Amino acid sequence: MTMPDPLAAAKATHVRPGSTQAVRRTLPEETPVAMVYDGTTLAVMMATPAHIDDFAVGFSLTEGVVTDQGQIASCDIVSHDQGIEARMWLTEDRAEALSARRRTLAGPVGCGLCGIDSLAEAARSLPDLHGRGPVLGVDEITGATESLRDWQPLHDQSHAVHAAGFLLPGHGVVLAREDVGRHNALDKLIGAMARQGLDAGQGAFVLTSRVSVEMVQKCAMAGGAILIAVSAPTAHALRLAQGAGITVAAFARGEGFDLFCHPERLKAEVSDVA
Template sequence: MTKTGRSGWRQSGPFPLADEVPVALSYDGVTQAVMMATPDDIEAFLLGFALTEGIIETPAQLTRHEIVDLERGIEARGWLAPEAGSAFRERRRAMMGPVGCGLCGIDSIAQALREVPAIATNSLRLDASAPCQALEALRACQPLQDKVRATHAAGLWRSDNGLVATAEDVGRHNALDKLAGKLKGDASGGALVVTSRLSVDLVQKAAMLGAEVLIGAGAATALAVDEADRCNLTLIGRASAQECQIYTHPERLLEEA
């Protein structure tokens, strides 16, 4: 098997396969999570994870980074501004304990069910047909998935110019984190769209980016709906090939004329 560089796939005989390697995300010398991920857009992954997990509040608080290729994986190292670093170390001390639930570097049930800030804005309005249009646009913009048929994608879709940014990864959370890094944490003026079911952790990440709308190719879990309702996020899932289900805050969708 020959690796094709950091393009996200490998060739195994006649078969193109999605590449998947352990990626350690470290901040100020402390590993926060080790994720199985596609080995491209790692800089965006490091930044996006820090933003969606509340390690930093702004991209400027990740002051520098280093990506190190190891024999069997990648270490992504980031260094934080002093105030963010102090908060991160305090968070790590609070997380220390004998039990972990194993969710993306989260060490407690309380942290897995963290309460994210409610979305303060309510300015986005989308046509009723926009959610299905956004999902179709994302499906048409997945070159890695077209090659390997084993990856997820996330994108930011705007009514005026369609998809403005996308990211792909073997992991659905990773794809959204890579997108967050590419957007520098700014999801304003558009809807986040993902190729997966809608779970509470995706809702939390979307809310941390200040997104008003999250659209998924699958259905939502009950907990995701509860959290989206609480944090003022419009949550929309695919109900059928031609129809989407609006779970929460339908006021952002315009009625058809």
């Protein structure tokens, strides 16, 4: 069966005071995607049905199911009437990790922590990224989200999806992925980077969303030391980023940004950052 289209058309009525107008809108699809490891479903996520192979690899890496894409022996993407299965077979040494990272509930678009078996899993320790990562210029950070706009064809048509991009110093955004779920977009990006041999520690992640706990966790698990976002971080996410050694630049919207922690990765004298 062929993969479903990531976009769909819909009729609507545009209403203004004193007038109405029939319009057609382009909407993003969201489809159940089952992450199946060694014949067992570990998670079911609602996602845009595009780049599912990248999603499978990225989800596996950021959730700690594998530590290297080479530990996924094979991956088949199978489409059904009910949704999509990413059927992965792992190398033998990852059987214990498969059990430890089990999830049993569907994850809705707005939440990246739904279905985790224990609070300990939600508060898992993160890699220490102090002393790692590049140094970026002010202009590179202020222009990051605008550079990401060139990589958002689904957003241009639907205005209803998030994007995550990878910025390389001196090159701008070199790769991006989109999805109705901000966590899914980042997982897809991380998976695409792993498959293309891009090292997250050499650049920065750029997000169209807020910086939440799970976004910091996924960034850290991928080895990314810089997060640039168009919106704000949560307080808990900022504490995690501070502890993990991740630079957070938020409200990056073309004219400036707020630098919340780890200013040592900025090519400027910034002394007022905690």
